[in-house]
Structures are given as C-alpha cells and as structure tokens.
Amino acid sequence: MKVSPEIASLIPYKPGKPISETQREYGLTKVIKLASNENPLGPSPKAVAAIKNLLQQQHRYPDPGAYELLSIVAAKWNFPKEQIGFGNGSDELIDILVRLYCEAGDGVLTSESAFSAYEISAQANRAKVHKVAMKEGFKFDLKAMADYFFKHPEMKIKLIFIANPNNPTGTYISHVEVSEFLQKMGGREDVLIVFDEAYNEFVRAKDYKNADDYIRQYNNVIALRTFSKIYGLAGLRLGAMVGPKEVIEIFNRVRKPFNVNDLAQVAAVAALQDQEFIAASQQIVWKGLDYFYEKLQKMGLPFIESQGNFVMFDTLRDAGLVNEGLLRKGIIMRPIKNYGFNTHLRLSVGLDEENVAAIKALEEVLAQIVPITN
Numbered sequence: 001m002k003v004s005p006e007i008a009s010l011i012p013y014k015p016g017k018p019i020s021e022t023q024r025e026y027g028l029t030k031v032i033k034l035a036s037n038e039n040p041l042g043p044s045p046k047a048v049a050a051i052k053n054l055l056q057q058q059h060r061y062p063d064p065g066a067y068e069l070l071s072i073v074a075a076k077w078n079f080p081k082e083q084i085g086f087g088n089g090s091d092e093l094i095d096i097l098v099r100l101y102c103e104a105g106d107g108v109l110t111s112e113s114a115f116s117a118y119e120i121s122a123q124a125n126r127a128k129v130h131k132v133a134m135k136e137g138f139k140f141d142l143k144a145m146a147d148y149f150f151k152h153p154e155m156k157i158k159l160i161f162i163a164n165p166n167n168p169t170g171t172y173i174s175h176v177e178v179s180e181f182l183q184k185m186g187g188r189e190d191v192l193i194v195f196d197e198a199y200n201e202f203v204r205a206k207d208y209k210n211a212d213d214y215i216r217q218y219n220n221v222i223a224l225r226t227f228s229k230i231y232g233l234a235g236l237r238l239g240a241m242v243g244p245k246e247v248i249e250i251f252n253r254v255r256k257p258f259n260v261n262d263l264a265q266v267a268a269v270a271a272l273q274d275q276e277f278i279a280a281s282q283q284i285v286w287k288g289l290d291y292f293y294e295k296l297q298k299m300g301l302p303f304i305e306s307q308g309n310f311v312m313f314d315t316l317r318d319a320g321l322v323n324e325g326l327l328r329k330g331i332i333m334r335p336i337k338n339y340g341f342n343t344h345l346r347l348s349v350g351l352d353e354e355n356v357a358a359i360k361a362l363e364e365v366l367a368q369i370v371p372i373t374n
C-alpha cells in the first residue's frame with residue numbers, strides 16, 4: 001500500500017534523547033538531561049498529591065468535558081468556558097487545528113526555524129507548509145509573513161503559526177509588532193492566526209504581551225498554552241487553546257472524547273493554584289539562564305537571550321561532534337540541525353548543580369574540538 005507523497009516525505013519529530021537510552025548506549029549510570037525544556041523542579045507537589053489520590057480510580061474513563069479544569073482555567077485566564085479547549089498536549093491542538101481548517105493542498109504559514117510541530121502536522125494532514133525567512137537576531141518576521149500571505153492567494157493559506165516565544169531560538173515578538181501584524185491580518189474570515197505561547201510564563205522582556213487582548217479584539221486569533229513547561233506536567237500531556245467559540249465548538253466535535261486523561265486534569269487543577277511552585281519555576285529558570293549567559297560569554301560562544309526555559313548557543317564547531325562528546329560525559333543537550341543550525345545546540349535550564357555540570361562538560365568537550373573557521 002502506498003501513502004501520499006506528503007506522508008512519504010515526512011521527517012518525524014526528533015525528541016530529546018531519553019535518559020535510559022543514553023545510559024544504555026554509553027554505559028553510564030548518571031545522566032543529566034537538559035534537552036527537552038522540561039521543568040527541573042519536577043511537578044508541583046500539590047499535583048503529585050492529587051494524582052496519587054486518583055490512582056485507585058483508573059478503571060474509570062475521564063471526564064470528557066474536563067469540568068473542573070475548564071472552570072478553573074476560565075476563571076484564572078478570564079475567558080468564557082466556551083472559548084477554551086484542551087488537548088493531549090498542545091501538540092494535539094496543533095494537529096487538530098490543521099485537520100479542521102486545511103483541506104489537502106491548502107497552506108500553513110510559519111517562519112523558518114519555527115517549532116517543528118507546525119510543519120509535521122501540516123504534512124501529516126496533507127497541507128503544504130510555507131516558511132518565511134527569519135529577520136536578524138533569529139526573530140519571526142511578521143511583516144514578511146503578512147506580505148507572503150497577501151502575495152500568494154494561490155497558496156490558500158488557512159493557518160498561520162507564530163511561536164511567541166519561539167523554540168528553539170528563544171526569541172519573542174514585541175506587542176507592537178504583533179499589533180501591526182494584526183491590523184493587517186486580524187478579523188479576516190479566510191485565515192486563523194495561532195500564537196503558540198508554550199513559554200509565555202518565562203518571558204522577561206518588557207515589551208511582550210500574550211495574545212489575550214488580541215483574542216478579545218479579533219475573531220480569528222487563537223492562543224495555545226501548555227502544562228508541560230511552567231506547570232511541570234509534560235508526561236501527563238495537557239495543552240490548552242483559547243480562541244473564538246466557533247473554533248472551540250468545532251474542535252470539541254472532532255477531538256477524541258477522552259483525549260485528556262483524568263490524572264492530567266486533577267494535576268493541572270492543583271498546579272494552576274500552586275502559586276509558590278509557579279514562582280519557584282520562574283525563578284530557577286531566570287537564575288539558570290543568567291548563569292548560562294555569564295558562562296557562555298566567558299567561553300566566547302555566541303548565544304541569544306532567551307524568553308523560554310532554554311538557551312540556543314553557537315558552539316562554533318560541528319554541533320554533532322560536540323553533542324557526541326557531551327553524551328559520553330552523560331550530558332544530554334539538544335542538537336538543532338533539523339532547524340537549520342549546524343553549529344548550535346539548545347540547552348534547557350536544569351537544577352543549579354545540573355547547570356554547573358553541563359557547563360563543565362561543555363568546556364571539557366570544546367577544548368578537544370577545533371573550532372570551525374570561515
């Protein structure tokens with residue numbers, strides 16, 4: 001049986017290397033994983049307690065309407081319940097959005113070096129992805145993206161994915177740029193603008209705003225959020241979508257009824273209310289990033305200030321070789337060649353001692369590899 005050309009040419013998502021695999025392959029007992037932008041503090045202890053309480057109920061199906069979670073998210077984020085939907089991670093939301101709004105051959109517009117799930121979901125759903133070059137500083141070029149949209153009506157672009165902040169670059173788009181973009185694109189009936197805000201809670205830039213106001217202002221704007229990062233629940237798989245009620249209504253018709261399991265639901269309810277944990281998660285990331293900036297600067301390695309919980313830096317060497325050396329020392333970082341970066345690595349913030357170990361290993365590995373000279 002043949003599959004479609006889009007599926008046949010699909011390059012699957014490359015996740016961070018698992019700890020157990022690294023232990024097996026390199027014969028190591030101690031491995032530090034700073035490859036998947038996870039929360040170094042683990043889940044909120046309140047979430048863990050809520051999960052434990054529910055373990056005896058796992059013979060039951062979850063609440064398909066996620067009533068309690070929906071109520072608390074609506075109250076916390078100040079949107080009507082009809083404007084909020086949940087997915088099995090924001091990954092699932094991305095995928096379903098493409099399925100909902102793109103017919104075969106329709107277009108999905110994003111940026112080069114944008115989070116790769118947009119392209120993968122587009123291809124898997126037989127849509128065509130269009131990528132506009134980034135502007136200086138590895139930033140999304142919203143002006144060029146709007147120009148592309150208007151210049152190419154034949155591409156039938158139905159969805160525009162904007163990661164703000166973006167992974168793997170860590171860059172963000174200021175609210176002024178977003179407003180200007182939406183003056184052109186907001187309110188259109190032929191295209192949905194999706195802001196992926198997986199890392200919004202970590203942003204320190206003063207001129208950043210999440211998409212809440214724009215969702216209220218324009219009927220074609222959606223925000224995606226995740227419980228995998230600041231809330232530390234990546235393993236349970238929970239993402240949220242805030243947008244026009246028509247989109248949520250159609251989404252709820254198409255998603256699987258039990259796409260969000262009840263352990264994820266109760267854990268998220270607890271995590272959302274654990275202000276202490278949220279604040280601690282921000283603090284550890286900000287402190288870790290500042291530590292990385294200082295060390296990378298001393299090592300003469302260019303990096304981009306990040307608004308996420310990770311930093312992308314230039315090893316000035318073949319990043320594949322550097323990564324291999326790091327793995328031998330039990331440090332897992334993330335190679336990002338698939339995003340077009342051959343000499344860069346992405347490093348997630350860990351616990352203080354993990355950050356120190358990562359930098360020490362990096363220094364040792366770099367000393368063994370000759371820099372690339374242009």
Ligand SMILES: Cc1ncc(COP(=O)(O)O)c(C=O)c1O
Nearest residue numbers: 089090091115167198226228239
């Ligand atoms: C920009 C961005 N969006 C979405 C996701 C996926 O998150 P989730 O775990 O909710 O599927 C990630 C995960 O790394 C991400 O970096």
